[in-house]
Amino acid sequence: MHSVPVWDPQQYLRHSGHRTRPFLDLLGRIPELPVGSSRTETPGGGRRPARIADLGCGPGNVTVLLADRWPDAHITGFDLSPEMLARAEEEYAGTTKGGGWLDFRLADAAHWTPGEPYDLIVSNAALQWVPNHPESFATWIDGLLPGGTLAFQVPGNFTSPSHALLGELCDTPQWRDRLGDQGRRFVHVLEPADYLLRLADLGCTTETWETTYNQLLPGEDPVLDWVKGTALRPVLTALDGDDEAIEEFLGQYRDLLRKAYPPGPHGTIFPFRRIFAVARKPL
Incomplete structure (x- = not known):
């Protein structure tokens, strides 16, 4: 989310089935929200809807899944990409099937602070783009209601061949001056135990874990097609306008x-x- 790459929602969604599966696993581990307690009553004694933030919502395809679980909630997706937000607005903004409300706003997760009490702050495959994101945990936890939850998942494959080879190619003499560290931007992710300690230090009841999904991708050069939607975005943005260079780089990669x-x-x-x-923040 810094030196902002230009995103292509259509390319990103080409592998939406595989990309959605980790979010569904995360969603299944989120406890019930504090809505319904005395802390969530309105001044008139009524119950306010759950308030949920999705940081780095992308094209909104997983944000809408939050509405399936909490159909009367007010859910806001935040993202720094105008292209992603436009797709999310077009497809999902408005009243949900359960009478809740889904909207989207431009925001950088690196500087986002809760402007109101939230029941849930969630992030799906976005915080790897945010340097020092663990430094924001205290602010985000403070923005939760007692009993509220911070939940996220991030890729942990930055030493795998797909990313290691990208970084090495960007660092070759042919590309170094043009691309710099564009292929080595994913150094912001901690190990599960480190996240556990950071969040436990803030007083939260915390669980962390990891899963390796062995994905079977169809078609010709499917790994290249996958990374075109994510890890390659900074490179493609840096080379934008030079079709010959893009074709040569993609061929080598x-x-x-x-x-x-x-x-x-x-x-x-x-x-x-x-x-x-x-x-989960203490009650």
Whole structure:
């Protein structure tokens, strides 16, 4: 979310099934929200709807899943990409099926602070773009109601061939001056135990874990197609307007990926490690 890459919602959503699965696993571990307690009553004695923030909501395809679980909640997706927000607004903004409300706002997760009490702050595959995001945990926890939850998942595969090869290619003499560290931007993710300690130090009941999804991707050069939606965005943004350079870079990277991820009889296996954290604020 810094030196902001230009995002392509359509490309990102090409693998939406695989990308959604970790969020569903995260969602299943989030405890019930504090809505319904005396702390969530309105001045007139009524119950206010749950208030939920989705940091780095992207095109909104997982934000809407929050409305499936909490259908009367007021849910706001925050993102720094105008392209992603436009897609989210077009597809999902407005009243939900359960009478709740879903809206989207421009915001940088690196500087976002809760402007009101939240029952849940969630982030799906976004905080890896935010340097020093653990430094924001205290502010976000402060913005939760007692009993509220901070939950997130981030990729943990930045030493895997897909990312290591990208960084090495960007650092070759041919590309170094143009791309700098664009292929090595993913250094902000902690290990599960480190997240556990950070959040426990803030007084939260916390669980962290990791899962490696062995994804079977179909088609020709599917790993390249996958990273075009995520890790390659900074590179494609830096080379934007130079079609010849983009074609040459993608060709070199494609050849490296073909050796690292050879296709098999059922497709190409692409292991993808994810790191999860769910932290509940004390009542």
